[in-house]
Amino acid sequence: MRNIIKGIIGLALTGFLSQANAAIVYPAMNINSSYGGTGITSTSTEFVIDSTVINILTDGLGAFTEIVDQSFNLVSDTSGTGTITIGNTGGLVINGSFTNLTLSNLGRGAGEFYADITFTGITYGGDSTDWSEGMGFLSDNLVSGRLEGGFVVTDRRATIAFGNTFSTTSSYAELGSLEVTAVPVPAAVWLFGTGLLGLVAVARRKSV
């Protein structure tokens, strides 16, 4: 009987821990310059995205719609190294860095970009009027993420590559595959955990 209970407890603890610490990967933000910002500008020295976060995809984790109209800025040198900032000055701003931004020329004047991002911190300014449930969740859980996006250059004859001059009139970008280290534990797991504690108590009483 004790071995069975031990086995159940071991199994339950494994499930509990994996549930509590599971990394969730999901697309997090839609970013679009047509809702604000100047879009993408590439020069001989840098690649810049000046855009706006328009929504966060929910993927079953709740709707964080309050994050709309937050600035999204990415500045990269021509080696693909740089920083990102998400949020409006005077409110809550999330900061990150990256080292391997990659540009792909898809042809027909279209391009894509990829970067692995490490979130480096969060700053608060003023009275934090931009605080929201979504920003709060992200600021508590962001560790690393993958930025992916696409764009179409204004002059289709431009060659999309670092160091070349081109700009966009419309673009979209997505902060996708966002890795979250801590996940709120579902109520069912807590209930299961308390049930197991009860079992342990019963087992101990029996053995005494």
Added chain:
Amino acid sequence: MKKILTFMVFVFVYSSNTLAYPVLTFNGGMNYSADTGYLTISGALDAALDVTPFPDLATTTFELTTQFTGISAFSNSSMTVADFTGIGDTSLIISDAVSGILLQGDLSYIEMRGTNGSNRGFLFADFVPATGLLLDQFSPLSGLVAFQLNLTNAFSTSMFETSFSGNVNGDVSNPDYVSVPEPSIFALLAIGLVATFITRKKINN
């Protein structure tokens, strides 16, 4: 005189730095049928650039039809790329009520791509026009690039197993088309200013 020359060089550079190839911009609704594999876009032109004759935008129609052939090998854990094929010379028809058929032809190398989990992506195609009033300006090959928005199925390798719809906006352009740039408004202004200056100088002398 030096000042005039500097001004004219500036005006020349500024006026020549414009797009000089034909572009037709469209937007509309998109539908994909899982039963037939057909992807259709029905919409209208909302702008045109460097085309002659200029379309009657208020009465234009944009009809695109293509068929899903499979998920591309380029797809990976974060990106889905789907391949399509044209259905002959009725793959794309652009017309208006005044001129009739502006462009009609087939589509080749069609792909739809987006980040998995997202409801937005790109549609790319090569357009091979066969007929229409704008045929000479978009032949032999033009590019079609469109953003897909608000898709009712999020991108994934299984997204084409069920029907979905969405919004599309994009354009058909031919950057390789060699056109004679029309004198822009700035060039005309420069000529006018120079003429005025010369006239004033003559009168003063």
